[in-house]
Amino acid sequence: MSDRLIRAIAADARVRVVGVNITQSINEAYRRHRLSAVATAALGRAMSASLLLASNMKQPQARVNIRVAGDGGLGLVYADAGFDGTVRGFVSNPHFELPALTDGQQDVGKAIGAAGLLKVLRDVGYGEPYSSTVELISGNIADDVAWFLASSEQTYSKLILTEVLDHEAIAKAEQQSAIADAPVKFAAGLLLQIMPKAALRAAKTSNFSQADLLAQLEAKSDIANFNDLLTQGKEIEEVMTDLFSDLGIEILPMSKDVRFHCRCTAERMLAAMKMFGEEDLRAMIADDKGAEATCHFCSEVYRATTEQLNDLLKELQVEAAAQKA
Known part of the structure; x- marks a missing residue:
């Protein structure tokens, strides 16, 4: 069927x-x-x-x-x-x-x-x-x-x-x-x-x-x-x-x-990780050498590298600077 x-x-x-x-x-x-x-x-x-x-x-x-x-x-x-x-x-x-x-x-x-x-x-x-x-x-x-x-x-x-x-x-x-x-x-x-x-x-x-x-x-x-x-x-x-x-x-x-069908993607995962903030992202980089997230809806596992987490940090810093300007 x-x-x-x-x-x-x-x-x-x-x-x-x-x-x-x-x-x-x-x-x-x-x-x-x-x-x-x-x-x-x-x-x-x-x-x-x-x-x-x-x-x-x-x-x-x-x-x-x-x-x-x-x-x-x-x-x-x-x-x-x-x-x-x-x-x-x-x-x-x-x-x-x-x-x-x-x-x-x-x-x-x-x-x-x-x-x-x-x-x-x-x-x-x-x-x-x-x-x-x-x-x-x-x-x-x-x-x-x-x-x-x-x-x-x-x-x-x-x-x-x-x-x-x-x-x-x-x-x-x-x-x-x-x-x-x-x-x-x-x-x-x-x-x-x-x-x-x-x-x-x-x-x-x-x-x-x-x-x-x-x-x-x-x-x-x-x-x-x-x-x-x-x-x-x-x-x-x-x-x-x-x-x-x-x-x-x-x-x-x-x-x-x-x-x-689940709408989760690696891009959405990274966007969600950005919400953790600078302090948590730095801890992920220093302590875990990356990050891992699992989608509740489909159990798909996504992994973020230290390079990707550093990119997120840079984005947060740019956004913070723009808000102060």
Whole structure:
């Protein structure tokens, strides 16, 4: 299955449906961060949710950040996604582990914790980003993001966020102190939303009343059906078509490739090191003979030479002299 984001409408354009597959992207995140099984599941859900929220934005450079901070062992779970289909993220305690549930799924709710906050930051591509924060209601991310949407947009929203891990591959890799090649068999998400003013159009455009439509969407939010279709190897577009065929689903020509991608660069790393100031830079040169920085989002390691640090010192000195002039 390829990583794709698919948008659609159903029920005479009264329902917005967005589906995303992030299997390859979360496997990449697992390899970069050496995540535990439950951390992999939690980050995958956050990455899917951020992509689903970003899909409704307009500008190519628009982005959505999701920060989930509960009282469980994972600490902060952070995902950042763009309208362009790029996504990245990290978990502050990536090696924290819990036993799987009896059905084999990861206990993400317990690992995150039900007491905490969900913060969503939207950068629309111009002006100042804006953010909203709500209290967690379950810690499983899907319910929490749906609650955020209901609170911030006063719109019915339902999220399905799921993953199936290859536990044998993970266990074998752990025994060898290695990482599995592809521990996630599949990871995907689905966002269902009733469009604004849908209730006013209901009698004119559909045989379903508003109550009937809500009941239909609740029934179609069954995660077991979603998992069954994905287990069959179906692409996310096929899954959406199967689930909503009786509601007249129309796949929109706005699909996007999804990929794990971090915007960090060596240049940005050096610019960040400049913020340490002259005293710290001199200590790095004298004591460490250089510096090393690791990106939180992708675990890429950047190294700065003494020559590069000396160049930063010169830049700071020039800037300081200019300010005094």
